[in-house]
Amino acid sequence: MTGIEIYNLSVCGLVKSMGARKIRTLSIFSAFLVSCALLLLVFHPRDDYRIYVQFADAVSQGYNPYSLPSGFESSAVEKLVSLDDSGSPSRKVDQTLADYPPLLMSINGLIFQVDEIKGLYYFYLVLFFLSIVTFVLFHKDDINPEELNKFIFVAFLIFNPLLLRSWFAPIEDKVWFLFFMIMMMVCKERKLVLTSVLAVFAALKGLGGVVFPFYIVHLVVEKKINVKEMVVMILPFLLILAISHVKFFPEWLNGYKWRSQTQEYVGHLSIFSFFPHVFDDYSLVLSKILSFLSLLTVGVLIIKRKLLLKEILLAPVVCTIIFNTDLTMNRIFIAVVALQLIIFKKSVIFYSFMCCWLLFFLDERIVMRISEVFHVVQVCQLNRDYVELIYKLVLWAMTFYLLFSAVKPIILRSRGTLSA
16 A cells, blocks of 8 residues: 555545534635635736736726727726736736626626725635535535545645645636536536526636536436426526626627637647647647537537536536647646546545645746755756656646546446446
């Protein structure tokens, strides 16, 4: 038995002996402490956060964020400059139109009126804590009902240096995805409530619009709804989506167009970045083909009744993100969290948790700080490319390990050796 396995068993045994109620209390209390620590210690208003504030300020002043007047500058962004300790030369927001959905812009505008500088930061911290509390109190998993699994998943979220760094330092709006994925799991057995959750998810972050058709197909295939009930579900979904896009119409079309154009960029953590000279001209097309084929596979598996409901709801999220060309750590973790919710096994969560800590110490900034302590800075600078390559290899090894762990039960069901 390896040291990690012994540690895993000892921790699991200790927590398991506490009982379900104490585990829930410990999970929520730990999440509260981490949220407070982030609130007090971590606030880095860098480029993305300045973009959020710029357009939130514009909305609060009554401007259309998709058609700002020439030369518009937020006074709040100027205040953020004095708080920015990143040393980034990019002080001014060069982006001239918002590339976020109009409902999100309206919400950000309201939050900005409460607190110009840290309002959005406070909001996402509260949303993060609320997501964890909702998960601990209301999430039920038919295959792995143990409270211990909940505790380990919560530990993966709140004690994960990679996730916290990519979502909170600087602050990111990716917490919305965590909130909606957990809400989908909590409400998955209530059709109309889940439809409303998916509609708001689509209105705020778009991905709910990808998930909803798969959910409808599942209900039709399983004969859980008739034509009348299907109409009753589709109409409210479309109505919520349409109402959320009334404001700022038609200028928000420019925002969506601009967003689609940015997807042509190949991010340094994208799977296509391993072969930069091979996929230079074809990465975008190949990305769309792989995403389409993976989503098509999900659809076929739904028709063949090989997927569980949680897989039907979360698989489209993973397929949409994982083959994206503009892939960064904060986006990768959306797929990672979705895969964790699909698998929901303590051993898988634990090993990926260990990988995240390894990746944290492989981060270039951490490596350089350690090298300064041991006076080997020049050696590390010479091997920077190798460190980055190892970093990406470990990251994608973890991601594919999670993918395999999620796909394995589906393969067994397809062979008839595991019931759906």
